[in-house]
Amino acid sequence: MALIQWEEKYSVNVIELDKEHKRLLEMLNELHSAMKLGKSRELVEKLVNEAVDYCDKHLDHEEDLMKRCNYSGLSEHLKQHEIFRQKVTGFKLSLKKNNYTLSVGLISFFKDWFINHICTEDKKYSTNINNCKYS
Numbered sequence: 187m188a189l190i191q192w193e194e195k196y197s198v199n200v201i202e203l204d205k206e207h208k209r210l211l212e213m214l215n216e217l218h219s220a221m222k223l224g225k226s227r228e229l230v231e232k233l234v235n236e237a238v239d240y241c242d243k244h245l246d247h248e249e250d251l252m253k254r255c256n257y258s259g260l261s262e263h264l265k266q267h268e269i270f271r272q273k274v275t276g277f278k279l280s281l282k283k284n285n286y287t288l289s290v291g292l293i294s295f296f297k298d299w300f301i302n303h304i305c306t307e308d309k310k311y312s313t314n315i316n317n318c319k320y321s
């Protein structure tokens with residue numbers, strides 16, 4: 187069973203960003219099942235790196251859109267992204283130093299962050315981005 191399923195309540199009402207959020211979920215599910223099935227450390231590490239890189243690009247994309255649309259909540263949102271980036275960098279470093287079990291912590295951190303961040307911070311930009319000519 188998948189770790190987390192996409193639900194309509196996660197929609198931020200911006201098609202391209204919903205698409206990225208959905209892809210991120212898929213990647214988390216792939217990572218979760220690879221770990222559950224006891225796949226190789228190399229594969230898990232590869233999936234972690236891919237998910238983190240994809241997430242990084244997604245955050246950049248959101249930040250770019252929010253800047254171009256003069257979103258008033260930008261600085262608070264940037265802070266949240268920064269905290270996430272720092273935390274994930276820490277996880278990646280520990281993983282490199284052989285701490286395989288940390289991937290479990292990374293998955294649950296990622297999942298909780300995903301739900302909380304999308305449902306609170308990301309949803310706030312919805313109207314602004316939809317009314318903006320750059321979106």
Ligand SMILES: [Fe+2]
Binds near residue numbers: 308
């Ligand atoms: Fe997002």
Ligand SMILES: [Fe+2]
Binds near residue numbers: 248263267303307308
């Ligand atoms: Fe965000």
